[in-house]
Amino acid sequence: xxxxxxxxxxxxxxxxxxxxxxxxxxxxxxxxxxxxxxxxxxxxxxxxxxxxxxxxxxxxxxxxxxxxxxxxxxxxxxxxxxxxxxxx
Numbered sequence: 001x002x003x004x005x006x007x008x009x010x011x012x013x014x015x016x017x018x019x020x021x022x023x024x025x026x027x028x029x030x031x032x033x034x035x036x037x038x039x040x041x042x043x044x045x046x047x048x049x050x051x052x053x054x055x056x057x058x059x060x061x062x063x064x065x066x067x068x069x070x071x072x073x074x075x076x077x078x079x080x081x082x083x084x085x086x087x088x
Contacts, residue, residue, distance in 0.1 A: 005074050011067045015060065022056055 029049065033041065 005078075006070055008067055008070050008074075011063065011070070015063055015067065018056075018060060018063070 029045075033045075
């Protein structure tokens, strides 16, 4: 009995939304920094925002790799015509 293809559309949608939301957040933070220039703002940025960028980059890379692995695995186990590579 063949496996039903996984719907990877939500994963690719999530990747796009994630990038867009983070870009919007970074822009808003830059605007906020123009008005919030005290020690507390610097501490907030250092403690919470500085580590966020690298963590989000790693997450986005892992999500992209996971999505690609799912896509390839669906092709490898597909029980359909070899010329059909459509994923749902």
